[in-house]
Amino acid sequence: MNDAAKTPWHLWAIGLVSLLWNSVGAYDYTQTRMRNMEYLEGMGFTEEALAYIDNFPIWADIAWAFGVWGALAGSILLLLRNHFAVTAYALSLAGAVLSNLYPFVVEPPAIMQSSAAKVFSLVIIGIAAALLYYAHRMKAAGVLR
Numbered sequence: 001m002n003d004a005a006k007t008p009w010h011l012w013a014i015g016l017v018s019l020l021w022n023s024v025g026a027y028d029y030t031q032t033r034m035r036n037m038e039y040l041e042g043m044g045f046t047e048e049a050l051a052y053i054d055n056f057p058i059w060a061d062i063a064w065a066f067g068v069w070g071a072l073a074g075s076i077l078l079l080l081r082n083h084f085a086v087t088a089y090a091l092s093l094a095g096a097v098l099s100n101l102y103p104f105v106v107e108p109p110a111i112m113q114s115s116a117a118k119v120f121s122l123v124i125i126g127i128a129a130a131l132l133y134y135a136h137r138m139k140a141a142g143v144l145r
Helices: 009-033 037-042 047-054 058-079 084-099 115-140
Strands: none
Touching (some): 009 037, 009 058, 009 115, 058 084, 058 115, 084 115
């Protein structure tokens, strides 16, 4: 039996959707870290919000990077049916949780305190957890090698 026959259709669907979703996160991270003012102003960011981001402690900055790049790597590895997708998604979830702890340490600017921003943070963590769970199930089923 060939490997493609053992790969469920939903792996391709979830892999592609997660790749698109995580590409948006990677784009946002890159535009923010490169201080693309046109992009940031379009998102409603102020100088106060940028100063807050620029003053992240190293642990929060590293966690954010792991969250973003771990998720993107996980999506690619999932599509490649590689078992390291589980590790990448685990790093992503840890990064998402840790980077979202920082607002409890230092109060963020108003734009980052809205109900929508808080809900979106929870959505990101929820999706990261769901992708880790899915990759783990695919590894247990022998789909990821």
